[in-house]
Amino acid sequence: MQKLVRTSLAGLLSSTIIAGAAIAAGTHPQTGEALADDQTFIYRILDEHSSVDPQVVEDVSGAEIVRDLFEGLMNQDEEGNLVPGAATEYTVNDTKDVYTFKLRGDAKWSNGDPVTAGDFVFAWKRAVDPELSSPYAWFMELMSIENAADIIAGDKSVDELGVKAIDDQTLEVRLSAPLPYFPQMTTHSTTFPAPQKVIEEFGDAWTKPENIVSNGAYVLTEHLPQERSVRERNEMYWDNDNTIIDKVVALVINDENVALTRYLAGELDRTEIPAGQYPRLKEEHPEEAISFPRLCNYYYTFNVSDSGPEAFKDPNVRQALSLAVDRAIITEKVLAGGQPEAYTFAPEATANFTVPAVEMASMSQAERDELAKELLAEAGYGPDNPLSFQMVYNTAENHKKVAVALSQMWKQKLGVNAELANMEWKVFLEERGNQNFELARGAWCGDYNEASTFLDLLQSDSGYNDGKYNNARVDELLTEAKTSDDPAPLYTEVERIIAQETPVIPIYHYAGVYMMDSDVGNWPVNNVEQNWYSKNLYKIAE
């Protein structure tokens, strides 16, 4: 058996150094910075979270809370590297389809019970149980856990899930296919343990503050729906001595401009910066306005299925439209938040992903425009026969600005008539999912830090492939990548094909654009998934 403890150096350092010294009163044990007396972190969330049940939660703000309340097998450090969580190490067999996790012996639930392998088995079975019907059941399927798909479909019993507690400290997971990035996926909230006794006692109400029991660094102490949720230090957490932040408050503020005002009035430690306001705020508050790359893309997808327009079946047309998009205008003038321009589908920030040298990226905009005109003329469109189509986006001010900019670029450079249409979110999803569109906006944030989380969208049988792009070679490469030890070259080739055939127009990759109080220490700006843990933050004395 091959031993594979991929504990990063940074992770080792932080756990050993912190573990060695108890926190001296008032100073940070590593950096020596003076700590604030009040270790409360207050941040804004856009909307009420869906749930704090690890197997049920489906939104980002809910997952952020769950990540503080519960601890999965592995955690991420500030760079996004894997570090031990509830498990201290793992091993994998030679065929890479059986992973064995060793759990730490000192981990406890907030009621004092030990955290055991059985808690994970219970949680994972729960995640695929048709009775719970978790909206993230598909994630267990994506993790290739043995029998997950059949159990979700109701064809097998939950007891047949490929996960077993060898003893209290040993968890064995069997996969239906070798999956090199399996351990990365255990940082996802769906895989966090769940307290069986409490769930059986309280049913759906187990997540209420008065009932909940959790194994993470924090416990939920207050929840006022649509207003705030509060989590406070879990005295039973195995690493409680090294946790600095005492209390974390998430305030629901729907309107981002109100949130910004309240931030400026000193009520919040963190909030998002509305589009276009970053340059001004950066000038006025250089220490506080921050921007860093995130693991999300923003694109427009062509409908290349039978219901799509004839014109879009011609790769020349698709490429011409992509070439004519001046990404710099969108990122610098419209959004102005430090977003990277996109010429590939997967963001450059993706781990182990080398951005291929696609031709378009190295051309000047003038060259691109020239080529776009040629390609469009070649496809038979010009002043006498202008190309017309409809582009849809979901109703939102930012999307509208981008859509207007795109349609203007196409109009001025290529004489193309793009008619704009916006739809309310759910209607938009329905129409796009049913291929009732010509050109549609799309955006995707990685579920895990690996290029396949993006590129799989372009696989012909993917449920998320709304444009119905279909290329046998792409499918083949992506399938091969699933089990490959070094998938990077395969992804590079996929991107090359996509750049050539242009089933999508990548516009930009997201940036996290925040106002962050300068007294917040250690915010993980380099963690592109923005998987942050309050236990790693601290407040510096002002």
Added chain:
Amino acid sequence: MLAYSLRRLLVAIPTILLLIVACFFLMHFAPGGPFTSERPLPPQVLANIEARYGLDQPLWKQLWDYLYNIVVHFDFGPSFKFKDRDVNDIIAQGFPISLTYGTLSFLLATSVGVSLGIAAAIKHNSWIDYFAVGLGIAAQALPNFIMGPILILTFTLWLGWLPGGGWNGGQWQYLIMPVIALATSYMGSIARITRSSMLEVLNSNFIRTARAKGLPTRTVIWRHALKPTLLPVVSYLGPVFVYVLTGSVFVDIYFSTGGLGQAYVGSALSRDYAVLLGVTILYGALTVVVNLLTDLAYAWFDPKIRY
């Protein structure tokens, strides 16, 4: 009057039933469902979820079960979005908040509006009149979505006196801005209606008679002019009361009060059917009751009206 009230309440039952049915079908015909998401669920998972909430049943059956549960168990169903709460929980949590600051706004708008209107009419064409009219028009021109940002910029950002949002159990500092934001435009309308009504009453024959027999002005105003003046105001106040409770959507969202308006809009956007229906029924029932109370109030203000 009791018989009249009972009759009105009985008529309300089919009205609300009709409201439920119309809302139910409109909701289900809107594209997208509660579980439509950016990451489309695998068909099997979707089927599991729909079975769990009974959404796999035919529509008439869903409607029937829904009505049955309301009538028999007073259960308005689960929320599809918030898994650990049902509609009863959501209403129980949000409605008291909406009711509190809605009522306060109503009282503020009515008391200030009526006082301004009366003062303006009594001192017709004086500086008080101009001031009141000017203030009334200005207030009316400031709907809550303009007042919100003005208040928050002034009192939270510049002066730093008041918290920019939240509820905090209804502590007074948290109440001031939502109440003012919601009250101003209604206050303006009430002042205007009161003023013109009062002016008309003051010119009528019975007031001239009252003055002619030598009654002091105060008695003329309070004993004889006030009641008839308020009649058109009351007919306006009924709908206003419903508006401040239901039309507080913006205020809820802007000041993050946690009131029902947020749940209402949120449930419509996320297709959280049961929550949307539950809140609609509540608002519908409220409208019926307030309308009845308004009608009953007429009889008190105007002896010519009898039920």
